[in-house]
Amino acid sequence: MNLEHLRVDVDEFAEALSREEYLTRAGLKGESRAAAIRERFAVLGEREAFEAVRERALASPTGDQGRRLRYLAEFLGTHCVEYRLRNVSDRIATAEAAKTVTVDGEQIPLRSIEGRIKNTADRSRREALESARLLVIAELNVLRQEILEASHEAVRRLGFPDHPTFCRELSGVDLIALRDLSRPILSRTRDMYQDVLSWYLGRWTGASPREAGRHDLVRLFRAPELDNVFPPSGLCEATEAPLRRMKIDPRAGGRIRVDDEPRPNKTPRAFVATPRIPDEVILVVRPSGGPDDYAAYLHELGHALHFAYTDPGLPVEYRRLGDSSVTEAFAFLLDGLLRERGWLKKFAGVGRPREILRFTAFHKLWFLRRYAAKLEYELILHTEGPGARSREAYRELLSGATLVAWPGELYLFDVDAFFYAARYLRAWIFEAQLRELLRERFDEEWYRNDRTGPFLLGLWRQGQRLGAEELAADLSLGPPSIEPLLAQIAADLD
Secondary structure, three states, rough: HHHHHHHHHHHHHHHHOOOHHHHHHHOOOOOHHHHHHHHHHHHHHHHHHHHHHHHHHHHHHHHHHHHHHHHHHHHHHHHHHHHHHHHHHHHHHHHHHHHHHOOOOEEHEEEEEHHHHOOOOOOHHHHHHHHHHHHHHHHHHHHHHHHHHHHHHHHOOOOOOOHHHHHHHOOOHHHHHHHHOOHHHHHHHHHHHHHHHHHHHHHHOOOOOOEEHHHHHHHHHHHHHHHHOOOHHHHHHHHHHHHHHOOOOHHHHEEEEEEOOOOOOOOOOEEEEEEEEEEEEEEOOOOOOOOOHHHHHHHHHHHHHHHHOOOOOOOOOOOOOOOOHHHHHHHHHHHHHOOHHHHHHHHHOOOOHHHHHHHHHHHHHHHHHHHHHHHHHHHHHHHHHHOHHHHHHHHHHHHHOOOOOOOOHHOOOOHHHHHHHHHHHHHHHHHHHHHHHHHHHHHHHHHHHOOOOHHHHHHHHHOOOOOHHHHHHHOOOOOOHHHHHHHHHHHHHH
């Protein structure tokens, strides 16, 4: 096998797939043709290619070549699974883009309804929108179950006993150890989360936790009461000014393009498309108002900056593959500006930031609790498979984490491929440790220190050469710990 030819194929495939996913998810086309792209690069979905590279990786446990081979083996293994799912994946992407929800005679695109829920003050109207959305999602669960079952079969065909083992052995992430590390987040933060949840629900939705549903949290975190604090007109300047103070060009010399057009079929979830790293990076957001817009923009800008400042001379494994927790950590570092008192005062123009700090810390805590529960649930789902038991486990775990009634219909919808929930949890842990380092090295207001920029650029230039734990060790941050993370949240909630 010619590894260099394989690496060229990986780069070209990633570019083509990224363009297709951008067009589909950004609402620029209705039918996904990703399967055709996968078929054009069918060699990347061959079991023989995966096994040959994995054998070489296992024989090269240390050094740069070993790391590259491990990243390549992980990509080829997951791609073998995705290749077998290519047709059903296209069908569900196309169906989601085409589906509409009917409420009181009005037809609303499925991808637009979450925005409607966010911006609907009337609780009974929100319930109607949520119920209609859940009905459509339940219809699509047939396709999602087909994808899940086919992925489990594909993993077994590759010689792995189950999905968790497959992901653990290829990624090197010990999912059980991470579950055990993150599980105390739920017990240790329950009281503080319950107190602040009750306060915000009562103040902003009129509901108590006992009667609240998911749609109430969607409305709560939309936070229209803070619209005057976070006007759309101030978004770009507030997010980009600190970068310029750090001597970082927020557009990376034109390599970053922002797509913020409000198309009806644009996915509500912000994302970054990377057709060519570092030369062409597209930041895609769908504005809906309030602090959520600022958080989404900052988060995706963190991704975009990381990719756009990646060293173009790096091999494809370090530009496109590797540990996604690293780029997620840089994204969390940027959206974490919403939890920096000085940034709120100096760049967002918030005269009294105490309330904003409390709200954004609450939002962060909600995410942490939800993802700790999601990892627990996904280990169950990928062990037992889809069905009534998994659906009930999802409903119970997510209700217990969020402390509101959580709909079981989302038990297949609220699942990212290959345990991506674990990538988020590891990223939050690493980002909190990195933030402490920035404060120690460049003072509390590190985000406006011109010495911070060269330091961050140095990290971004490495792409994803090192995994999160390796990068933490390289920076002398110590082993993974939830303590800095919980301490930072508790300080802002106090």
